[in-house]
Amino acid sequence: MEENSTEPVKEIASEIIQAAKKLLSRRFKYIEEPDDSMKRLARLGVDHVARDMAAHPERYREGKSAADLPEVTPLDPLDILRKDHQLPxxxxxxxxxxxxxxxxxxxxxxxxxxxxxxxxxxxxxxxxxxxxxxxxxxxxxxxxxxxxxxxxxxxxxxxxxxxxxxxFKDVPADVLDMELFWKHSVGCGLIARRLCRITGQGDPERAFVAGLLHDIGQLILLQTEPERATAVHAHARNKDVLLVAEEKKLLGFDHATLGGMLLRKWNFPFVLVTAVLEHHHPKPTQKDPEPHLVHCAETIATGLGIGSSGEYFVQPPDPAVWAAMGLTPDRMDEMVQDLDEELEEAFRVLIDQ
Structure with missing residues (x-):
């Protein structure tokens, strides 16, 4: 939805399509044994990213890799939450x-x-x-x-x-593109809502809000520890590894843990806390469906290239959770049908106020 959906669709140059295929091939590098629905997601991702590349080529220029990566020292997430003067x-x-x-x-x-x-x-x-x-x-x-x-x-x-x-209005633009961040978040929320309706699991509004807030830990980290957060992003990109894994390695925790802790501190409903806390690693014993919906929605949103949360790669979903969604290739097509238009409308209402 990065381009205006009311304009006639223009034919995309073959070199742009090839560039999109190359980019998506890298993004899916951690998906080792894709099922048919994941393969369909990759093809849909090529189409979506190619259209966005044609409309916004500046978003896809490779940044320079840092020659010397900054050292990152571990941190206690409780220390961040105790900084009330820095929290919204x-x-x-x-x-x-x-x-x-x-x-x-x-x-x-x-x-x-x-x-x-x-x-x-x-x-x-x-x-x-x-x-x-x-x-x-x-x-x-x-x-x-x-x-x-x-x-x-x-x-x-x-x-x-x-x-x-x-x-969250004061996250530096040079650290994180907030427009792309919220597009990714809104997209994840809309997809979680669609999964909720397709599977008959959970509550649509709760699924949407859980998806919307799933990466709030990233914003807290960038707001309270901008140098550390920026350094972790640099490490992940330079090493070509998952951001969430690098956070855990360098900081001792990841943004999902921090986000869940923040919502707990704010006395959010428990189901939203767990959806944020577990969106990368859902517990198999989890009875509420929203964490599973958001976990799969994150994979789909990243695979489609909707906005950017700072995570470059598509994280492999939990096999049991993914299988429980019943996502056939046809159902994956149904999942993304008219998604750009819905995303554009939701983003207009939520952000462009």
Whole structure:
């Protein structure tokens, strides 16, 4: 969706297609025994990346490798979470919404009253429910009506999860391209939501928010320890290894662990905490489906080349979790059908405010 989907499709030059194939071949280097659905994902990735290469060639220029990699010393993630002055401050409405989610007796009127205190959130949620994200047959013009149509827990989860995005505004652009980061995150959320609906597992809003926030640990690390975080990225790219593995090796923990710990500190619902915590390594005993949905959505989003989280390679998914999704090649095609258009619309609502 990096290009305007309303424009006529232009024929892509053969050299661009070849460059996309070469790039995708590298990105899939850690997928050793791809099944048919993974092979289809790689082909779909070539198509998506080739179109993006044609529209934005500057994104694909190889950066120079550092001659001398900076030393990285290990770190205790608890030390980061203790730096309250460096962490984003949660607004009051955020805290009230969390209480509403936790409260078993929260009514539609209660939730509408909380959200209506904040004109910005009110406007955002009305844009959201009236967008292609829901494709409702009628126009929703009040928060009370939105809560009634979407549901108390669903709208609460959506409001809390999406409001986190506004807390991260000062990550240096030279460290991480925030537009590409959020495109990857939104894409992962939309794919997790689609997987939820295809498999009949989990809750669509929870799956979307879990996918949206899965890499929040990256932002915390870049915000509180920019030099360390940048150095780890340099090590991973120079050594051609998975970023998450290099984080664990050099720091002693990875961004998934840090992100899960942060959401726990913020008293997020447990299912969102575990989805973020386990999105690289889901536990086989996990009963909530959202961690598994996000785990597979991450693989698909990276394989398609949607945005960039800083991770260059497609991480091999857990075989049992991947198989449980029932992703045939045809179903993979269904997964990505009209995804660019949905991603463009969701990104417009979520980011371009």
């Amino acid at each position: 401050a949660l607004p009051q409405i955020f805290l009230e919404l969390q209480q509403a989610i936790a409260g078993k007796s929260t009514s539609a009127d209660d939730l509408a009253a909380i959200i209506s205190q904040d004109p910005g959130m009110t406007a955002f949620l009305l844009r959201m429910v009236n967008s292609a994200f829901y494709s409702l047959p009628m126009q929703i013009d009040t928060i009370s009506r939105a809560v009634t149509v979407v549901g108390v827990n669903q709208l609460s989860t959506l409001a809390v999860g999406t409001s986190v995005m506004s807390l």
